[in-house]
Amino acid sequence: MVERPSKLSKNEFFDLLAALFSSLSSCFRLMTGTVFSKNKRIVAAGYNGPPAGIPNCEEVGHRMIDGHCITIHGEKNAEMNALTDLNGGTSHTIGTPCIDCVNTLLQAGITRIRYIGSYNNSKGKEYIEELCCLKGVPIIQVGTDGSYTLGLLRRVIDRLRGEGGIFHGLPDECFDFRQNEENLPKQLC
Numbered sequence: 001m002v003e004r005p006s007k008l009s010k011n012e013f014f015d016l017l018a019a020l021f022s023s024l025s026s027c028f029r030l031m032t033g034t035v036f037s038k039n040k041r042i043v044a045a046g047y048n049g050p051p052a053g054i055p056n057c058e059e060v061g062h063r064m065i066d067g068h069c070i071t072i073h074g075e076k077n078a079e080m081n082a083l084t085d086l087n088g089g090t091s092h093t094i095g096t097p098c099i100d101c102v103n104t105l106l107q108a109g110i111t112r113i114r115y116i117g118s119y120n121n122s123k124g125k126e127y128i129e130e131l132c133c134l135k136g137v138p139i140i141q142v143g144t145d146g147s148y149t150l151g152l153l154r155r156v157i158d159r160l161r162g163e164g165g166i167f168h169g170l171p172d173e174c175f176d177f178r179q180n181e182e183n184l185p186k187q188l189c
């Protein structure tokens, strides 16, 4: 029997959600996703990619300018999807945000920036802390690699293995993700 872990805090949950959104990306230089939260609610989400209807990086390769793929960044897509103004909100993003996105977040009134893991090729990353500091906006790096997010995911899975959870009753082998798919009981997994 798996011990039921506590549920994620709202910040942890939105961080994990940003990671889930990043799985929709097709830019394999950096698969990123962004969630904006405000008053502990999700007000926007997005991931990086070309404009809708245009072949993506997976299909035609990266379109590069000055060492950067020209995809629309996750923060920008999230801003365009926003249900409300972002004033006073928090940005949760996968990877180090670029200077263009940080500029836009600050201008949109975001008052807290959390980024998960890091991205070394992020444009202007050496300026982002200074800019946030001048505006009085905390910018927090949560974990330097994927282990933080993986830990959150494990907690969610283990919690849902408890009574009442969607994974409750599934046998242990379904949760051994290192196994080959062929080894898993097909009717259950």
Ligand SMILES: [Zn+2]
Pocket (backbone or CB within 6 Å): 026, 027, 028, 029, 057, 061, 062, 063, 069, 070, 071
């Ligand atoms: Zn790309």
Ligand SMILES: [Zn+2]
Pocket (backbone or CB within 6 Å): 073, 074, 075, 097, 098, 099, 100, 101, 102
């Ligand atoms: Zn950016």
